[in-house]
Amino acid sequence: MKVIAYDHIVEQVAKLCQEANFALGEDVISAFRQAVETERSPIGKDILLDLIENANIATENRVPMCQDTGVSVFIVELGQDCLIKGGTITSAINEGVMKGYKDGYLRHSIVNNPLTRDKSATYNSPAIIHIEMKAGDQLVIHMSAKGGxxxxxxxxxxxxxxxxxxxxxxxxxxxxxxxxxxxxxxxxxxxxxxxxxxxxxxxxxxxxxxxxxxxxxxxxxxxxxxxxxxxxxxxxxxxxxxxxxxxxxxxxxxxxxxxxxxxxxxxxxxxxxxxxxxxxx
Ligand code: SF4
Structure with missing residues (x-):
């Protein structure tokens, strides 16, 4: 049985939320670069180059690549031989999201009630969390900062x-x-x-x-x-x-x-x- 401390997950999820917002994946940037080669519209080409430059500025300066820092969506692969000590995986992820978004000055984009539109006291949470149980003792957390x-x-x-x-x-x-x-x-x-x-x-x-x-x-x-x-x-x-x-x-x-x-x-x-x-x- 692998034991992972609750607080460790909170810290790691907080970093993950910031990384997602500051550093666009190499797969996406490389798709932009390829598109620059094939795009025939001059404006379209300029925009693609701007998106690459924007991504570079965000990574270098550790600022969000877009003002919409998204809803935090997680797909968690939780091995059945993995024990979270000190709390549930759901609470750890939500606490990590709150910490990551608050400490990283990322926009708080969640309203507590979709009808009255009042803002949640819990910073940019609750996250949307999907848990898939797996064999083994690994914990894999996939995170997306999904634009509205x-x-x-x-x-x-x-x-x-x-x-x-x-x-x-x-x-x-x-x-x-x-x-x-x-x-x-x-x-x-x-x-x-x-x-x-x-x-x-x-x-x-x-x-x-x-x-x-x-x-x-x-x-x-x-x-x-x-x-x-x-x-x-x-x-x-x-x-x-x-x-x-x-x-x-x-x-x-x-x-x-x-x-x-x-x-x-x-x-x-x-x-x-x-x-x-x-x-x-
Ligand atoms: S959908 Fe939202 S996160 Fe995505 S680019 Fe548009 S404003 Fe930014």
Missing amino acids: GSENMSALKMLTPADGIEGVKEFILTTVENAGPNACPPLVVGIGIGGNFERCAYLAKKSLFRPIGQHHQSPIVAQLEKDLMKNINEMGIGPQGLGGDTTAIDVKIELEPCHIAALPVAVNLNCHASRHKELRM
């Missing part, structure tokens, strides 16, 4: 089997088209197919945690990702919605079995500030 603008343009639809792959594609493309500039492109388009209503949304979110450029292991699904990427980039929305070839830098699909009468599809859009970090203990 791109989340707002995300969508879910319960299609029927009769809609087929064409129906799935149409819904995905319509969602991206409706988002236009509001999801802060260039986008990472996360797609969940199957499961049920809530599982499908989770799959779409989970797909966004995969590194940019890493396709689904199934060749058929990987091909669908590539086809959708081509269709999306032919829309001409472009960087920041000002036109161009780079509406998306990646399309990711996760899929699972579903009911014989159902074909759930969720599209979770992520903006150019595609921030995810990982911690292993």
Whole structure:
């Protein structure tokens, strides 16, 4: 049995939240660099160069790359032979988020009540935490600082089997088209197919945690990702919605079995500030 101290997780999660906001992943920056080479719109090219410069300034000066420092979303892989001593994993993560956001001067973006809009006393928490139990004694914490603008343009639809792959594609493309500039492109388009209503949304979110450029292991699904990427980039929305070839830098699909009468599809859009970090203990 591996024992990990509660306070150690709090400290590490606090650092993770700051790293996510200050340092854009190399996978995302390298996708911007590649897009600079292929982007035909001069404005689109300039914006991509600005995004690279913005990411560098954020890392060097340890300031957030965007004013929207996001909702903290976690996917936790918790080994069944791993014991958290001193509290629960959920409390440790929430305490880490509060500390990381407060100490790092990151914007407090959570309202306590979605209807009255009063601000939570607990700084930028509660986080959204998904826990997956695993064999072994490892604790792996994946964190995303998920932007609100791109989340707002995300969508879910319960299609029927009769809609087929064409129906799935149409819904995905319509969602991206409706988002236009509001999801802060260039986008990472996360797609969940199957499961049920809530599982499908989770799959779409989970797909966004995969590194940019890493396709689904199934060749058929990987091909669908590539086809959708081509269709999306032919829309001409472009960087920041000002036109161009780079509406998306990646399309990711996760899929699972579903009911014989159902074909759930969720599209979770992520903006150019595609921030995810990982911690292993
Ligand atoms: S959606 Fe993303 S890029 Fe747009 S404001 Fe929010 S965090 Fe920033």
